[in-house]
Amino acid sequence: MPVIEVSRIEEVTRAALARHGAGEAAARLVAKAVAEAESYGNRICGLYYLESYCVQLGTGRVLGDVVPEVTRPRPGMVRVDARFGFAQVAFDAGLPEAIAAARENGVAALAVGHAHTCTALGFFTRQIAEAGLIGYGATNATPIVAPPGGKRRVIGTNPMAFSVPGRRGGVALHLDQSTSAVALGKITMAKAAGESIPEGWAVDAEGRPTTDPDAALKGALVSSGGAKGWGIGLMVELLAAGLTGSLASVDVAPLKAPEGPHHDLGQYYLLIDPGAEGGAFFDRLEQVAEVIASDPGARMPGQGKEAMAEVDVPDAVWAQTLELAG
């Protein structure tokens, strides 16, 4: 497995996207997101997605050179119509006004609609925290999670992310997690390895708990923590799809298929100004961090996960990346 500099990953990814029709902003911002995912060891949201981006630029599932439409229907609310382009471009277009809105109002929403998959949601909330604001994010996905007691795939893995700035800058707490018990990849990996899966991950096509990965793939995932995660997944669904006017997860086509309709996904963010509270917020943040630090084995979410300057990339993935870049 070759060790590749993250800056090189970004450069080659950018070239690959540009070669397949992405405009300047799309190539630059999506490459940044891919490189950042790799730098945090998040392979699923890194180079593994690049081929589908390039193929879908060709088939028109994602539009690589549209200009997002930013509006501000209310003082605390910034809306971005991604116009079926990349989520990173739409977010970037709306972020400055959303930051200004949060500083003026204490809290603001940034609702991105009709976007391509945003892949790693934490990429976006981290930017909010780096601007000194608390960032919450929610996005929907293809349908894969069944309700407790049910068997239909109603919502996606519907992740949420939450990033908190430190008193003197940086990101003091960061989480980016699906609301399902596990990612679908864990089931496909168990199947490939010929292993069974633990109870509590999935149900079969009849809604019965299963430990058979094959039956799970014909059935559905379940929510993290059962009914509690189901509630949070639905909350994410209503924020991400409902408040942006994008598709409900049940209507979203498989994300990586070469052909098909636009993803038409929503990403909903809340930006909260901790400064509106004086120093109390940071006092509590640091107090909680200290208590956690005093407990061996425990850590703040996101702590100890620094961005790496170079990462291992599987041979086949790197060869494909270079090929995509021409």
Next chain:
Amino acid sequence: MPVIEVSRIEEVTRAALARHGAGEAAARLVAKAVAEAESYGNRICGLYYLESYCVQLGTGRVLGDVVPEVTRPRPGMVRVDARFGFAQVAFDAGLPEAIAAARENGVAALAVGHAHTCTALGFFTRQIAEAGLIGYGATNATPIVAPPGGKRRVIGTNPMAFSVPGRRGGVALHLDQSTSAVALGKITMAKAAGESIPEGWAVDAEGRPTTDPDAALKGALVSSGGAKGWGIGLMVELLAAGLTGSLASVDVAPLKAPEGPHHDLGQYYLLIDPGAEGGAFFDRLEQVAEVIASDPGARMPGQGKEAMAEVDVPDAVWAQTLELAG
């Protein structure tokens, strides 16, 4: 077990609170909250709390006749200093301005600080939904949950609630849940019954998973869904304690102890105007509700839980209530 009309529960609770020193607003609003909890079968947050309210009115742990201080430091942010009084009184004082702020700005925060325990958080977010807004709520509590891999009690059961209005009024979706795997009461009940507890509920004093309720009571609860629930519990902590300037959970004294410091808890709410999105929000809400309704055994959170007009109350609890009311 006598069957008691909820209106009678409210009346007697109000009398009990007034008799123990609660002012008019506190007696009326806390009685409403107690009656509503009972009407939804939520006994833990109903009459079981009344004795501690009355006792603590006497000892000064809660101040029964303070006027909360409402300020609006930013257009989208309403703060209420509960001044160590009841959470219900503080929320009621800030709600009208927070609703107006959400309508004007698209989104607004209502941060209630230095309050007594709010008991059922859903009591508050339901009011937000009944006003036609999406309501999210978070509150902290006494320390009882340890981090994954740790053993210290860092945060409380730290509940969150989320209530969504229907297109034509009412509450279409409602959830109110702790971020811990279970409530502490499930451990104490298992202990009383001489039963073991399932793995995944608690750890012992050394941070090891345990099925022994005794060891769990000397240890800590764990978060729902492990690391994912831990992240959400911390998010609740930072919103509820940090953004309101109230105590971190580690510093909160046992809620029902007769003597001791003020609870000094925080409740943080977000109010989001779905109308700012035109009808799209309700289209998605109804679509998701229909898909769930088509799946036998599945339901929307909060669905099928109508308020009851009369409820069973254990003899001892009702006798105590009547005694408290004199």
